[in-house]
Amino acid sequence: MPDPLDLDSAPQLPRRNWISIVLVLVVQALNSFSDNFVKMLLIALSIIIAKDSWVGRHMELWLGAIFSLPYMIFAPLAGYWSDRFSKRNVIIWMQVMQIICFVWLALALWLERIPGSLELCLVGFFILAVQAAVLSPAKMGVMKELAGSRRLGRVSGWLQVTMLAGILGGMWAGGIWYGTEYERTGDAWMSALWPLIIIGIFGVGELIAALCIQKTPSHPEVHWRKSMALEHFESVKIVFRRRSIRLAALGVTYFWFISNAISFILVTLTKELHPDTGHGDGPMELAKVAGILGIGVISGSFFASHISRNRIELGLIPVGGFGLVVGLLWSGLATLGSSWMYAGIIFTGAAGGCFMVPLYAFAQDKAEKQEKARIHAGMNLMDCLGTLVAVAIVALMKWLEFSSSTQFLLLAIPTFAAALYTMRLLPQDLVRFLMLAVVRFVYKVRAVHADRVPATGGVLLLPNHVSYVDAFIVGAANRRPVRFVMWEKLYNLRWTQWLMRLIGTVPISATRAKDAIRAVAAALKEGEIVCLFPEGQITRHGMVNDLRKGFELMARQGEAQVVPVYLDGLYGSIFSFQGGKFFTKRPKHLRYPVEVHFGAPLNAREATTAVIRHAMLALSSEAFLRRKSWNHAEDDLVAFANALRLAEVEWCRAGDVLLSLEPEGTLIHRTVKALTQVIPGSKYIADMGEANAAHVVAFGTRASLSKLTGQERLAFCLESDLSPLPSTTALCGYIDSDSGILISSEVPDPEMPEDEIGGQLGQKSGSLGRLLPGLTIESTPEGVRISGLMPNDTQSVFIAGFKLDEQGFLVI
Secondary structure, eight states: OOOHHHHHHSSSOOHHHHHHHHHHHHHHHHHHHHHHHHHHHHHHHHHHHGGGOHHHHTHHHHHHHHHHHHHHHSHHHHHHHHHHSOHHHHHHHHHHHHHHHHHHHHHHHHTTTSTTHHHHHHHHHHHHHHHHHHHHHHHHHHHHHHHTTTTHHHHHHHHHHHHHHHHHHHHHHHHHHHHHHHHHHOOHHHHHHHHHHHHHHHHHHHHHHHHTSOOOOOOTTOOOOGGGGGHHHHHHHHHHHSHHHHHHHHHHHHHHHHHHHHHHHHHHHHHHHOOOTTSSHHHHHHHHHHHHHHHHHHHHHHHHHHHTSSSOOTTHHHHHHHHHHHHHHHHHHSOTTSHHHHHHHHHHHHHHHHHHHHHHHHHHHHSOGGGHHHHHHHHHHHHHHHHHHHHHHHHHHHHTTOOHHHHHHHHHHHHHHHHHHHHHHOHHHHHHHHHHHHHHHHEEEEEESGGGSOSSSOEEEEEOOOBTTHHHHHHHHOSSOEEEEEEHHHHTOTTTHHHHHHTTOEEEOGGGHHHHHHHHHHHHHTTOEEEOOTTOSOOSSSSOOOOOTHHHHHHHHHTOEEEEEEEESOBTBTTBOTTSOSSOSOOSOSSEEEEEEEOOOBOTTTOOHHHHHHHHHHHHHHHHHTOGGGGGOOSOHHHHHHHHHHHTSTTOOTTOEEEEOSOTTSHHHHHHHHHHHHSTTOEEESSOTTOOGGGEEEEEOTGGGGGOOSOSSEEEEEESOOSOOOSOSSEEEEEOTTTOOEEEEOOOOOOOOGGGTTSSOSOOTTSOOEEOTTOEEEEETTEEEEEOOSTTOOOOEEEETOEEOTTSBEEO
């Protein structure tokens, strides 16, 4: 068969390999199904005959302990067999062993009431557990040989999904089938025997599937060493060597302790709900509650995997921990058999999935490449120990004759302590997760080119500043945790200071600029991501303000890479200044769509204010041309482009009526008509007529300005003439005569706080106005070249003798 390294370089896997991968998945799913089917059959049998046998009264505990022991005792031998012999052959041997186990179990059930029948069933189940323990490393190892390293992550995910599906299906089918048979026949032993025989026949199908798997090589050079017998205990030492991995492994162990304990308690719950053993209701009830718990765990695991798809969300761990506490209290306090009780069990399972997934991912992420397998082995051993502790704790509670509700409530006590401990360990991650969860609920954040942010090392992110939630939006779009820089007067607000400290915000002050530079540089040198808004203020006109130079020194001293960022779609949210006010606006959408565009990383020496401004504008153009708004454009794409850009800047107010001073069919007239499509609530008028002049915004040229009455709220003079506009109250804008695209425009000077008056300008004498959003600019000694005019349009505009100044105005 091909070498795994050759498979990594191949664009596609050979068809034979894909077939073998599917066959391994089938064998794995059916094996998990069979193991849990048999487990549920024996527990269901014990529910009916519990009064006849001490073993039967505690069957779930015996099975839990028995299934864990082979993983502890035979793990080194299983690993050796998998490494020494062909993994395909090991899988085949284990399928033969499974069939032998089914024959053993069938004979034990056929003996019925002969003394020792249940004990013989336990021996058969132990052999089945040994078979599963030996199969585990073989099926994982054969996937690498069939798929290669590059595709291993994907097929390993398929393995986990098929295993969970098999476990859940086996638990449900075993209980339901047994209960149905017992209702029909009234024979407790035969009701287990016939389903087992049929599952044994399916075992023959598993063997045939295993025989069809592609042959894999053996490795005779691998030899058994005596030291291997205790190697998995040495793996536990590796787990405990590093604090981060040790804590994650203990968390996973606690998950398996609590999940197994809950599974055992469900048997007690079933017996309480259906004490009459003359019917099959008890086994069917057990299948239902076990299935409900399994659905919860799978749902929570998928949810956690989805949330952690871009980065490991450690904040989910304490959330899942407290969710487990709530679920256990909910299940224990709800009326026995009520829908609320079932809802509590589902919630408990879902919280457990949220608790487990990030812990597993974190442990594997922090492990060194050469230690991953041994850490996995050590964690498996710890998980088995957790199961044995669960057996002992539940056995004690049963001996004390506690009800299932009391057992749920008692388990909530150590779980609450564990949740508090995780919160103490991960306060920043918890707060960041909760804050970002709120952000993701309100905003639909989409990261574009997130892979451009370096995966390691210090990074300085430089976004445009549009609203009060920009920091949270940037945090939600990044795979790595982000620290933010904030003005000291905001940082020191009494009601937010504790929060700012907790999430690692860096305060800066104009009076202590050197301290701020040193603090940011130190964070960057430690390999952190720091986000700084180089404008130093939220835009009040909808366009990028002048950039302050402080970030240049921070990046150089911190030896960090610099990534320009552009936030698109936020201007218009309630936290922006759109409409001339913050906060006091109605939200336009629930889950407001926002895109975060990341630029290519720059070396600190390259990242000047001019370079970053040009990079921001390029990202602005890319974002603008990607918008879904273009889908609503009609045939007149040029007028629609002009309207979209004008709608992005700050001049419009609620109740405005738009007037074109130019004849119908002209570009300005068409642009004004298009504005009514993109500005909600705006209205077009053909002439002043009865309109209230105080709400009129007029658009015209130099020649048509004479039609103004002087009472209009605003007037725009949109020209292709580069000569200065005569003294007028109109706001000037420049339209390229060839393309018809509106390039720049003045806007009213925004209202500013008293101590910041003049900090943002909408107009500048002798300029063509501000460069409008969504355009890319390239400066040359002869002038400026502007591109990104419309989607799928490569033409550009050259304006000779002009340049873009630091504030964003086109000036001579």
